[in-house]
Amino acid sequence: MDKSTKIIIFIFCLFKLTLHIIADIHSGFQGDELLHIATGNHLAFGYMEFPPVIAVLAFFQNLFHVQSIFVHHIFSHLAMLLIVIYLGKIVFELGGGSVATAITLSCLLISPGLGGSQQSFQPVVFSQFFWLISFYQLVRFVKYKDRRYLWYLTVFISVAFLTKYDALFFLVGSLGLLLFRNIRKALIAAKYWQFIVVSLLILLPNMVWQYVHDFPALHMFDRLYLTQLDDLTFTEVVSGLFLDINPITSIMLLPTFIFILGGQKMKHHYRPLATSILFSVLFLAYSKGKAYYFFPIVLTLLPFVGVFFERIIMPQRRWLLYPLGFILLLGTMLIPFGLPIYSYAHYIDTIHKYLPKNVKNGKEVLPMQEYITKQKWESTMQELRSVYDSLPANEQSNCLIWGKHYSQAGAIELMKSTYRLPNAFCYHGSFYSWAPFGQMPKTVIAICYNDTSEDFFYPFFEEIIPVKKLYSPYASNEGWVLQTIYICKKPKQNFDKLKDLFATRIFE
Known part of the structure; x- marks a missing residue:
C-alpha cells in the first residue's frame, strides 16, 4: 500500500x-x-x-x-x-x-x-x-x-x-x-x-x-x-x-x-x-x-x-x-x-420537512429518534424522582422501580445515581436473567408505555394508582407515545413467583 x-x-x-x-x-x-x-x-x-x-x-x-x-x-x-x-x-x-x-x-x-x-x-x-x-x-x-x-x-x-x-x-x-x-x-x-x-x-x-x-x-x-x-x-x-x-x-x-x-x-x-x-x-x-x-x-x-x-x-x-x-x-x-449531525432545530427545518410524514396516534413520528431521546430520558427520570419523593420515608427505604420495557429499566439503571432513584427491575428481554429474588417491597413504582394498560399490573398488586403521564409526541411507534407511572402497593406474590409467571413472556 x-x-x-x-x-x-x-x-x-x-x-x-x-x-x-x-x-x-x-x-x-x-x-x-x-x-x-x-x-x-x-x-x-x-x-x-x-x-x-x-x-x-x-x-x-x-x-x-x-x-x-x-x-x-x-x-x-x-x-x-x-x-x-x-x-x-x-x-x-x-x-x-x-x-x-x-x-x-x-x-x-x-x-x-x-x-x-x-x-x-x-x-x-x-x-x-x-x-x-x-x-x-x-x-x-x-x-x-x-x-x-x-x-x-x-x-x-x-x-x-x-x-x-x-x-x-x-x-x-x-x-x-x-x-x-x-x-x-x-x-x-x-x-x-x-x-x-x-x-x-x-x-x-x-x-x-x-x-x-x-x-x-x-x-x-x-x-x-x-x-x-x-x-x-x-x-x-x-x-x-x-x-x-x-x-x-x-x-x-x-x-x-x-x-x-x-x-x-x-x-x-x-x-x-x-x-x-x-x-x-x-x-x-x-x-x-x-x-x-x-x-x-x-x-x-x-x-x-x-x-x-x-x-x-x-x-x-x-x-x-x-x-x-x-x-x-x-x-x-x-x-x-443517517447521522444527527445537525442541531435538533436545524434538522426539523432543513431535513425532516423533506421526509414523508408518518402520523401515529395523532402525532408525527420522528425517524431519527436520537434527537429526542436525551430530553425524553431526562424528563422521565425527573418525573420518577418526583413520584419517589412523594412516598412516605418508610416506603422509600425499600422501594424498587419496575420498568415494563428494557429501555425504561436500562435508563433507570444508567441514570439512577444522578437522579437519586432506587434500583430497577424488569422481566423484558435480558433483564429477566438478573431479576431479583425473595420478598417484594410493599410499594413498587411501575412505568410502562401506552401499549401496556394498567390491567397488566392488577394480577400482581392489590392497589394500582396511576400518578403521572409523560407525552413523547415524536415517539418511534404509536405504542410509545405515552408513558404512565404507577404506584403499586400490596404485592400478591414474591419475586420468585413473579419470575416464574414471566418465564414465557420475556419477549412481550
Missing part, C-alpha cells in the same frame, strides 16, 4: 470520526443501547437477545461510571474506524490503488444507513467490523492459499458469531467456495477439520448457555418473525436498502457485481469471493432479513466497486473521474438522513 493510499485512509478516518463525534453532541441514548450498557454489569456467556461480546465491551465502558454518550460510544467509534481501515486493506488485496480506495471509502461515507448503524452502541457495528475483517482473511486465503489466513478467519468469524448471530450468513456464503476445485484442494491440504474444531470450542460456552436457558435466541427469532419479518416484502427490503446505502452507491454496485461474477478481465480470485457473497445474499433474502441485515454484505462489495471503476472503467475514460467525484460529493447530502 503506497503512501498516497494511506493518506486517503487517514483523511476518511478523520472525517468519519468528526461526523460521529458531532452526532454524539446532538444524540441521546437509543432504547436498545440502554439494554446493551446494562449487560456490562451482568457478564455472562449469553443473553436473551444476543451473544456476549457487546456485554464485554459495555463492561469496560461502564468502568468510567458516567452517562456520557461519547464514552458509551468509544468502542462503536473504534469499530467504525477499523471498518474504514480494513476496507482500504481489502481494496489493496484486490489489486486496487489510491483511486479505488477513495471511491470505496466515498461510498461508505455517503451511505446514511451505514453511517447511522455505525453510530450507536449496538451489536450491528461490531458485527459489520468482524464480518469485514473475516472477509479480509477470506480474501487472503483465496488469493494466497496460506493456511495461516484460515486460522485468522476461524478466530474472527467465531468472534463475529459471538457478536451477532448473523455471522451464520457469512458461513453459509463461504460454502460457495466449495464450488471451486482449487479452493477445495487448498482446504483439504490445510486440514480444514482442525479449524472447525477450534471454532466450535470458541463457541461452546455460548452454545451451552443457550442450551441451559432453553435456547432463548430461537424464541426471540420466532417472536421477531411473528411481529416483523413475516410482514416484510421483497420490494420493501430492496427499496429500503437502495435508499439506506445511497442511490448513487446502489447504482454503482449493480454493474460491479455482474462484472465480478462473470467478467473476463477479472483476477482469478474474484469469482470465488463473489460466489461467496452471492450465497450470503440469497440465504439472507430467503430468511426475509431486514434491509440493514444486508449492510455487512454491502461492505464486502464496496472494495470491488472501487477496483471495478479504477481498473475497468477509467483506464480508457480517465475523464470520468471528475464527474464521478462530483456525483459522490453530491451524495454527501444524504449523510444527515
